[in-house]
Amino acid sequence: xxxxxxxxxxxxxxxxxxxxxxxxxxxxxxxxxxxxxxxxxxxxxxxxxxxxxxxxxxxxxxxxxxxxxxxxxxxxxxxxxxxxxxxxxxxxxxxxxxxxxxxxxxxxxxxxxxxxxxxxxxxxxxxxxxxxxxxxxxxxxxxxxxxxxxxxxxxxxxxxxxxxxxxxxxxxxxxxxxxxxxxxxxxxxxxxxxxxxxxxxxxxxxxxxxxxxxxxxxxxxxxxxxxxxxxxxxxxxxxxxxxxxxxxxxxxxxxxxxxxxxxxxxxxxxxxxxxxxxxxxxxxxxxxxxxxxxxxxxxxxxxxx
Amino acid sequence: xxxxxxxxxxxxxxxxxxxxxxxxxxxxxxxxxxxxxxxxxxxxxxxxxxxxxxxxxxxxxxxxxxxxxxxxxxxxxxxxxxxxxxxxxxxxxxxxxxxxxxxxxxxxxxxxxxxxxxxxxxxxxxxxxxxxxxxxxxxxxxxxxxxxxxxxxxxxxxxxxxxxxxxxxxxxxxxxxxxxxxxxxxxxxxxxxxxxxxxxxxxxxxxxxxxxxxxxxxxxxxxxxxxxx
Numbered sequence: 001x002x003x004x005x006x007x008x009x010x011x012x013x014x015x016x017x018x019x020x021x022x023x024x025x026x027x028x029x030x031x032x033x034x035x036x037x038x039x040x041x042x043x044x045x046x047x048x049x050x051x052x053x054x055x056x057x058x059x060x061x062x063x064x065x066x067x068x069x070x071x072x073x074x075x076x077x078x079x080x081x082x083x084x085x086x087x088x089x090x091x092x093x094x095x096x097x098x099x100x101x102x103x104x105x106x107x108x109x110x111x112x113x114x115x116x117x118x119x120x121x122x123x124x125x126x127x128x129x130x131x132x133x134x135x136x137x138x139x140x141x142x143x144x145x146x147x148x149x150x151x152x153x154x155x156x157x158x159x160x161x162x163x164x165x166x167x168x169x170x171x172x173x174x175x176x177x178x179x180x181x182x183x184x185x186x187x188x189x190x191x192x193x194x195x196x197x198x199x200x201x202x203x204x205x206x207x208x209x210x211x212x213x214x215x216x217x218x219x220x221x222x223x224x225x226x227x228x229x230x231x232x233x234x235x236x237x238x239x240x241x242x243x244x245x246x247x248x249x250x251x252x253x254x255x256x257x258x259x260x261x262x263x264x265x266x267x268x269x270x271x272x273x274x275x276x277x278x279x280x281x282x283x284x285x286x287x288x289x290x291x292x293x294x295x296x297x298x299x300x301x302x303x304x305x
Numbered sequence: 306x307x308x309x310x311x312x313x314x315x316x317x318x319x320x321x322x323x324x325x326x327x328x329x330x331x332x333x334x335x336x337x338x339x340x341x342x343x344x345x346x347x348x349x350x351x352x353x354x355x356x357x358x359x360x361x362x363x364x365x366x367x368x369x370x371x372x373x374x375x376x377x378x379x380x381x382x383x384x385x386x387x388x389x390x391x392x393x394x395x396x397x398x399x400x401x402x403x404x405x406x407x408x409x410x411x412x413x414x415x416x417x418x419x420x421x422x423x424x425x426x427x428x429x430x431x432x433x434x435x436x437x438x439x440x441x442x443x444x445x446x447x448x449x450x451x452x453x454x455x456x457x458x459x460x461x462x463x464x465x466x467x468x469x470x471x472x473x474x475x476x477x478x479x480x481x482x483x484x485x486x487x488x489x490x491x492x493x494x495x496x497x498x499x500x501x502x503x504x505x506x507x508x509x510x511x512x513x514x515x516x517x518x519x520x521x522x523x524x525x526x527x528x529x530x531x532x533x534x
Contacts, residue, residue: 210408213395216355217460218385219412221378 009227010234013203020199021235024291027195028239031188032287033246036279038181040247043275045174047115056101056135058147060087061158064105064131071158079132079156087134087151096146099137105130116269131158192239196232196291197298203228204302225299232295233288240287244280251276306464306495307331307354312363314349314519322361323349325519331497333463336490338506339499340530341516347499350516351468354497355387356380368463385413388457388465388494392472394449396441402452403428403437409456423459431455431485447478451485458489465489467498471505479505503530 014021062084063074084102091100103111108130136147144162152160204211214224255261255270307330314324324346331337339347352358353365356372365372368386375383396405403424410420428434431451441449450470457465467486471479483505490496500506506513506529513528514521523531 209395210397213397213408213456214412215381216384216387216389217409217413217456218381218383218387220381223412223414 010230013207013227013231014234016206017199017203020195020202021231024192024195024199024232024235025239025242027188027192028236028287028291029242029246031185031192032240032243032283034181034185034188035286036243036247036283037250038178038185039279039282040251040271040275041174041178041181043271045171045178047269047271047275048170057138057141057162058136058144059161060134060136060147060151061161062087062132062134063156063158064128066129067131067158073153073158074156076155083154083156084132087154087157090150091134091136094146094150096138096140096143097136098139101135101137103133103135105132108133193290193294196236196294199235200228200232200295200298201302203231204299225296228299229292229295232291236287236291237284240284243283243287247276247279247283306333306335306368307497308364308366309353310364310366312353312360312365314346314353314358315361322519324353324516326363327516327519327521328363329514329521329524331495333495334490334493336487336496336509336511337498338509338511338513338528339497339516340501340506340513344518345516346519347516348468349519351466351497351499354464354466355389356383381413385460386463388454388460388462390450390453390457390465390467390470392469394441394446394453394473396449396452396456398441401438401440402433402444405441405452406456406459409459413460415460427455427459430458430488432481445478446474447481450474450482454482454485454489458494462494464495464497467496467500469500469502470498471500471502476504480508483509506530 062079063071063077065078067074068077088100088102091097105127109125109127112125112130138144138147148160148162151157211224251271251273253259261270309327309329312324312327313322315322327346327350339350341347349358353360353372354367356365356367356375359373368383370383372383397408400408406424406427407420410423425434425437428437431454433448433451433455436444436448441452444452450473454470465486470486471482474482479502486496486498487509510527510529513523513525513530515523515525515531
């Protein structure tokens with residue numbers, strides 16, 4: 001009975017302010033979709049960074065047996081133990097180098113598996129197709145060129161790669177997009193909150209006769225406020241559900257189908273469904289609690305005992 | 306039931322107090338008229354009893370409780386023992402007569418069974434048996450005020466506060482309302498009624514409290530209106 005009474009009050013309230021409710025739903029949906037999108041973009045960047053990204057600046061890839069047949073840099077055959085020893089001792093003597101790590105073929109295979117675990121390319125690989133490498137951390141990341149001139153073209157060296165140089169432009173772009181999304185999200189969030197506060201006040205005003213009587217006959221503060229708070233929470237939850245729908249649809253059409261980036265850029269490892277699905281409870285909880293809190297504070301001044 | 310001890314009330318941004326040093330006591334079961342011209346402090350008096358306002362000086366006790374010490378969250382409990390009736394009825398226009406009365410019970414969490422039992426009972430008491438499903442707009446002013454009284458009385462309050470309940474009604478209808486309030490008073494409910502209606506006060510011969518510019522100028526058992534227009 002009590003629940004039924006409260007529910008019917010919520011329904012009446014939401015319909016009374018249909019346009020405002022709609023505005024709340026849209027603004028909550030947009031701001032939370034951007035919020036989720038920004039979280040997913042961070043996930044995407046982390047996925048792409050792989051094992052070495054944050055640990056090293058430069059990688060020296062060494063020739064393996066198959067490179068010896070196909071790669072001009074490795075025309076003199078796969079890297080030998082002497083060559084490796086020479087490279088290592090040269091690196092150790094260089095002042096710009098902070099730390100050198102050797103990655104064997106097995107290590108490389110392991111790290112590759114970790115990053116690209118279930119892709120078709122990874123399953124056809126074997127450890128002896130991987131390259132050995134020296135992963136180098138520099139004291140000053142800008143000094144990449146010193147390593148490149150010293151080792152590029154040396155026997156047994158397939159290539160010297162500025163690890164960050166390759167990805168930094170892309171990450172810069174993604175980061176920029178991420179910050180833009182956050183800025184728009186923050187604005188939308190402010191809009192959503194102001195709309196909620198305003199909607200709740202209009203709602204409280206249009207029902208001041210009811211709430212006035214409730215106060216006089218001794219309804220508790222909670223009983224008086226609950227319908228308004230629930231109203232905001234329900235509108236917010238609808239918006240949150242829409243935001244979740246946005247994210248799922250976006251993942252589907254950008255990565256799997258439609259734009260189908262996973263087919264066009266098959267060297268990039270994309271976030272999986274699990275990354276999307278783990279964000280949804282967070283978004284739903286935010287969509288429920290944020291408007292409820294906003295309504296609570298909006299009412300505090302409005303419906304005093 | 307009600308006790309005022311040296312109560313003064315000054316509203317913010319006003320220099321003239323709305324009430325000045327008022328002391329009085331209303332016993333359980335009394336019927337009291339509160340008279341005085343507009344601006345004499347009657348409304349402030351009622352608002353203090355309902356704890357819609359707090360005193361500037363002095364203490365107000367209602368139902369044995371010091372309202373100054375009553376914390377905000379306990380105020381609803383206190384108000385459940387009061388019933389309130391206004392000049393403008395304050396009914397919900399989109400609810401039927403029975404729903405209007407039931408509303409006062411629903412919002413304090415009374416059970417459905419309890420509501421189903423007490424609403425027809427109280428509507429019979431106020432003489433509106435058979436009009437449960439009418440809308441307030443279809444009723445006369447007197448009938449609407451009876452609905453408001455039913456709503457105020459349905460939770461069986463110990464104190465009924467009526468702020469000019471006959472202010473919008475013609476004299477004949479007013480007499481009916483007064484008979485009803487008298488009947489309610491006879492069930493043991495204390496009635497405090499603010500009014501301008503000279504005829505009613507003179508006919509009823511109940512205790513009269515008169516305020517003038519915030520001061521208590523008369524407190525007379527079995528009094529008459531006495532106020533000069």
